[in-house]
Amino acid sequence: MSQSFSLVDRLAVGDLQTYLSRAGRVEDGSVRLIAGSGVLAAYTAILYPRGLLDESPTVLGLRTFALADAAAFDAVVPSRSLLDRLARVESQPQSDVGVVVVSLPHEVSTVTWAGISPPRGGWHAQGSTDAATLESAARNGIEEIAASIPTGTGEQLVQRVRSEVWGRPVEGLDYVPAGAAFAAFSLGFLAADDVVSLFETGPWTRLTTRRGHVLVRRKPWTLRA
CATH class of the missing domain: 3.10.150 (DNA Polymerase III; Chain A, domain 2)
Incomplete structure (x- = not known):
């Protein structure tokens, strides 16, 4: 190697x-x-x-x-x-x-x-969203988690709250969890007026901007019929 x-x-x-x-x-x-x-x-x-x-x-x-x-x-x-x-x-x-x-x-x-290896090919376009929608979902989630977790909370409860908040779908994007918005926002992949392209293959969703990609492996119960 x-x-x-x-x-x-x-x-x-x-x-x-x-x-x-x-x-x-x-x-x-x-x-x-x-x-x-x-x-x-x-x-x-x-x-x-x-x-x-x-x-x-x-x-x-x-x-x-x-x-x-x-x-x-x-x-x-x-x-x-x-x-x-x-x-x-x-x-x-x-x-x-x-x-x-x-x-x-x-x-x-x-x-x-x-x-867990995301696929490199076989992606199918699923429309798009905008950076403002994802940034709003990320900021709202961050605020909710901060308000729900008092100082000194145990790690197990902290993880449960985060899992619940970031596992919810972004409003208007039923198959995109809020955690994907959090990732795009935290990594600096979002900018005003950016179009965010959405792709899917199997259990994976990909959000793509000019600055990078976010890959999401969804739970089986969230998959499309």
């Missing part, structure tokens, strides 16, 4: 840093990196079930980056370790243009959500 990958320029390094930092504010864990055919796909987990009784949908963020090499790998690495390597690259004196080589951190093997 490749021990490094090459981004096309320092702007891409900055974009990857920003994406990982935003994801880390929600879930400070790991990132799944899949490289191949000149593209690096970086998946981060925003929501996922924490146990058999947890009804939370699996909600992943996805950003893609052009590669300047033929690296091919599928690795799950600690987000902080990758951010440290990106910061070291940024601190090195070099031209603002040109290829930037980033070394891969050591892999981790205990990340449950990383074993």
